[in-house]
Amino acid sequence: MRAVDIIIKKRDKKELTSQEIEFFIQGFTKGDIPDYQASAFAMAVLLNGMTPFETTDLTLAMAKSGQVLDLSKIVDFAVDKHSSGGVGDKTSISVMPMVAACGLPVGKMSGRGLGFSGGTVDKLESIPGYRVDLSTDEFKKQLKEKGIVVTGQSLDLAPADGKLYAIRDVTGTVQSMPLIASSIMSKKIATGVQAIVLDVKTGLGAFMQTLEEARELGELMVDIGRLAGRKTVALLSDMNQPLGSAVGNALETIEAIELLRGRAPKDYYEHCLHVTAHVFVIGQRAKDLDEGRAMAEKCIADGSALEKLRVLVQAQGGDVSYVDDISKFERAKYIEVVPSPRSGFISQVHARLVGEASVALGAGRAKKGDSIDHAVGFLIYKKVGDKVEAGEPLFEIHANSAEKLAEARAAVLSAHAFSDEFVSPLPLFYE
């Protein structure tokens, strides 16, 4: 078998066999197949596509390129919840403790934020001391003992994916459905969880801008999960406007903690309860979504979810007092409430523009390796469909420089659009 023949086969729109895909990925991981063959292959895949079978083979080959954890020896059943990325999406920080509080072990390895989209581990790092570099042994030990773990991506898992992603990033081959799906799923499969709830975002602030694309990605990942023997469900949720109110690392972490006290913006609360209910159903802790939702509400009401968050933060070296006293979180130097320039109905809060404004404040990275400012960001007060009066508070800016504050004010004002007519609120979920 030769790498060039596999590239040619994909170039000519033919279906690759499992053996061919495994040969390619193994050779690439070991360095026998050079980067320039991998990039030509990625471009051929991007332009000619892959069948779900090929995509599954690619996923499994990347998962098997490193260590594949067997969590069944550690816990009966472990679940993971993954979001395709968006603005203000702090869901994992609220959902994982709720799930663990009901006795379902949750193990998550999460990426960092890149571009306008935030990352769970960046957010959690706004709690001083919180470690996101657990080894796979620490991951397994904590999952067994505490039933909850949320750390960064281990380099031992799916190294082919990391290597291929680095090439894709600089060769224009990121935006490929089979490559995106296999990248996400290879890491989930290597982590060893038995069930995965995928929250696929669609809209202005998501990687998948149309519902059709998001549905295709969701279905593809569910197919891969099923073919790989993992219970998988995909939800399609809105990302035209930011989720909840907070955008920025510490602000989002605070909002996620507050939800576990029953205090949260309505859209974010509904979103988290719906996701959690799905996790309980797929994890066979609830017979249907209604029962799952009731369980989620109960673990908030009785404080058990908040307690599980304390357990998580403590286990990973974080300062637990932050969970109990959110005023301890680092605050930005400048905090400004921006009033609405006019009356009317909110017709748009452009999620991507808000996300990019947040990156510009320092909350995100322009490129890999950049450091981030945890304190900065926004509180968005109004949602699409809300009625607003001129002069009423529209959003709040947290910034560490006066210059950036002014830029952010203009950017987020322009992310808002108004209408004189009534505007329907956006749905939280599409499917």
Add this chain to the structure above:
Amino acid sequence: MRAVDIIIKKRDKKELTSQEIEFFIQGFTKGDIPDYQASAFAMAVLLNGMTPFETTDLTLAMAKSGQVLDLSKIVDFAVDKHSSGGVGDKTSISVMPMVAACGLPVGKMSGRGLGFSGGTVDKLESIPGYRVDLSTDEFKKQLKEKGIVVTGQSLDLAPADGKLYAIRDVTGTVQSMPLIASSIMSKKIATGVQAIVLDVKTGLGAFMQTLEEARELGELMVDIGRLAGRKTVALLSDMNQPLGSAVGNALETIEAIELLRGRAPKDYYEHCLHVTAHVFVIGQRAKDLDEGRAMAEKCIADGSALEKLRVLVQAQGGDVSYVDDISKFERAKYIEVVPSPRSGFISQVHARLVGEASVALGAGRAKKGDSIDHAVGFLIYKKVGDKVEAGEPLFEIHANSAEKLAEARAAVLSAHAFSDEFVSPLPLFYE
């Protein structure tokens, strides 16, 4: 400007600007743009195509990646003749001396054979001492003093092409019309000739298997030549069966020399005279093809073309006595005449199968850098349309091992097909 954005633009089927193409090729030549970006770019070009303008820009950028010779300071007008490659195609060795004999300077840098297709410099090397590694200074000096030079490709000319070809070869991106055309034309333009006659082969033994593909390639190269200010004409000629009789390096060189004595298979003779006539017309030495043909015939009849070949061989260090006594050429150990297994009309002599059998005998390279055996090959006696009796000589094998001889016999027999009905001969030229 960033390389990745140029790749993305081509990935998205947009037309690249001259500046973008030049930036990419310059960066690639200098090593600022790595191989893995070049291979992704090549795959995007292969799958999404390029306009003639883009292809011309790519050609000029590659030509300008190294030294571009200015031959106008050396001779009034220099021409080159290029074949897209085939089996038994020794045309340049006969045509170049005829052209030079009529006072039109000819300068050619030629590639080596690869795969089933032979290369002019490999054939000329069957004359002991013949140098194919002239420097560009030697090239210019010999062109000025002798009016004829045929050497290998200088590394100083179009280095981007050599570098890109090495990548294309191992990433499945060879078979792309714009990449093939720009590769050929960038070298011709860097050589500095003012006029180019392109002999584009089509058929079973050519890289372009269909007439449509060959026509497209021919038109594209003529467009590039015109846009680059070079007089360019493309002929489409048949390569379903080998050209002439001889296949193999020494055997072909002998056949090419013998043509200059007026002794040659009819198809090869007609082919060479037609090509030469075109060179005279484009080089403004003849007003039309008839006059060009008469000139070609005259320089064979009066021995001036043969004399020019002697001048060429001597100038490049070759043993001129080989030109005058072809029995001096190295001969293979085993020479076998294979009789026709049946009577009938020849309906096919599959050029590619003959070419591959010749490579198997050792006349060609399976991969770059392999050494070759100059003595081995075939003499093909019959052409499509010829009548043959059972037992009559069909072809002759020149081999250096008994085992390979047996393999070659079977392979070349299977390349021949017979019909009971009359079969029309193949045309020499299509357009």
